[in-house]
Amino acid sequence: MSIFNAIGVAGTGVTVYRKWLDAVSDNIANMNNTSRTSENAFQARYVQARAAQDGNGAEVAGIQLGSAEGIVTHDPDNPLADAQGNVRRPDIDMGSQMAQMMMAQRSYQASLSVVDRARDAYAAAINLGK
Numbered sequence: 001m002s003i004f005n006a007i008g009v010a011g012t013g014v015t016v017y018r019k020w021l022d023a024v025s026d027n028i029a030n031m032n033n034t035s036r037t038s039e040n041a042f043q044a045r046y047v048q049a050r051a052a053q054d055g056n057g058a059e060v061a062g063i064q065l066g067s068a069e070g071i072v073t074h075d076p077d078n079p080l081a082d083a084q085g086n087v088r089r090p091d092i093d094m095g096s097q098m099a100q101m102m103m104a105q106r107s108y109q110a111s112l113s114v115v116d117r118a119r120d121a122y123a124a125a126i127n128l129g130k
Helices: 003-030 096-126
Strands: 044-052 058-065 069-075 088-089
Touching: 003 044, 003 058, 003 096
Parallel strands: none
Antiparallel strands: 044 058, 069 088
């Protein structure tokens, strides 16, 4: 494996983890959305990753959506409440989302660290020839 391959593989990891962080932040931002009981709740997004088709690194295979049913809660003061005073909220757990955010953030940082170290090794190799 050459230094360029190391940078490329780590770069694919950076992309996957950035998309994972985007999905988690979107889930957290929308976890308190309310909708009518006749409508779907916000659907959480979960990034599905796989090995890259060319065998070098990883790629996003797709985005899996959470349940549209959400949780029906009693909130009669909400303007979206139905005749019984119920609204629909997303079924998103803050603790789970925070844990996913920490894992994605650490993995993103690790991938960036690999890119930095490979770049430094490449620069050192160029300086050997001088």
